[in-house]
């Protein structure tokens with residue numbers, strides 16, 4: 001790994017900042033007050049190349065790589081955490097999975113529009129019965145009838161499902177085969193009847209970039225939209241989560257950094273007992289922990305990205321970085337709230353907002369306990385976290 005400052009990555013970080021200043025900051029309050037999904041902003045993010053960094057030029061990507069994905073995800077989440085969702089729905093969990101697992105026809109049909117932000121993506125795995133054991137609790141059924149699958153069931157906590165044009169959805173084609181009975185589908189909720197998304201009211205999260213409960217009633221999926229073979233769905237989902245955990249680690253690092261910046265600003269200016277609170281040793285202890293731990297989270301995330309860029313197994317690293325960045329961000333949010341005292345609760349400061357997104361990312365893409373299980377079983381030698389080869393389109397093409 002190269003630790004020197006890479007100019008192209010720093011330029012990318014600066015371009016995300018500029019984009020935020022010109023395209024998001026002046027407009028987002030208006031979208032929120034009118035409850036409008038910022039579709040045009042997402043399309044501009046696509047046009048700016050934010051989603052295509054790890055995709056080949058054949059689908060409109062720039063092929064800069066996963067380290068760039070981490071930088072963009074971190075920076076956008078530091079500035080405006082709800083836009084971090086786009087790095088999953090428009091980049092990693094949805095289009096990257098189609099890119100890695102799809103036929104040439106599926107890739108060319110769906111990926112370019114998703115990474116350009118012209119189509120809104122979705123990743124629908126979790127169900128009301130529980131997300132940690134997604135395979136065990138999956139009740140959604142897909143039944144093949146001629147050249148269609150008919151899907152019935154429900155999904156829970158599905159981000160952007162109220163706006164989705166092209167998404168991934170997992171259902172059981174063989175309910176008696178455990179995780180081997182799961183199949184992945186590319187779904188088009190606006191083309192076919194039977195898909196209803198109902199936004200979940202969540203105080204503290206964005207009112208326009210939303211997460212919903214989904215109900216499927218005889219929802220049709222053409223056979224040519226099946227992703228992989230029948231029964232491959234669990235492998236597809238796990239490989240999607242590897243890439244999703246990269247962006248989630250980066251998003252958590254960005255949020256921790258945002259807390260750190262708030263905390264240091266306030267500690268330098270809030271005067272109590274005749275001096276800024278930053279002069280007090282116990283506050284310095286909190287600031288020191290944040291500074292070091294955020295850098296460590298960033299480096300673990302960069303290592304995950306580097307493994308992906310160099311086509312090495314990255315599942316262990318993705319778990320480590322997601323687990324660590326989640327704990328670091330939680331601790332940073334708590335310390336920042338303590339440093340702000342009562343003012344942490346004032347809407348004037350975004351501490352509660354950051355904390356809500358940190359809590360969400362802490363549990364999403366594998367809760368801390370799920371990560372602990374994966375990490376400990378690997379460390380104890382029970383289950384090698386890197387036992388499966390990574391599924392990457394570039395590698396498949398080389399092998400072909």
Ligand SMILES: Cc1cc2nc3c(=O)[nH]c(=O)nc-3n(C[C@H](O)[C@H](O)[C@H](O)COP(=O)(O)OP(=O)(O)OC[C@H]3O[C@@H](n4cnc5c(N)ncnc54)[C@H](O)[C@@H]3O)c2cc1C
Nearest residue numbers: 123124125126130131132157158159211360364365367369
């Ligand atoms: C805002 C938001 C957006 C989301 N977006 C999406 C999305 O777009 N797509 C999607 O598919 N999902 C999404 N999710 C769902 C998310 O991935 C799940 O919430 C997560 O996987 C946990 O599932 P659960 O909430 O059902 O908790 P549960 O699985 O019920 O777990 C509850 C608690 O029990 C613990 N636990 C469970 N099993 C064990 C065990 N074996 N040992 C020890 N502890 C255990 C967990 O760690 C957790 O603390 C989103 C969630 C939120 C809140």
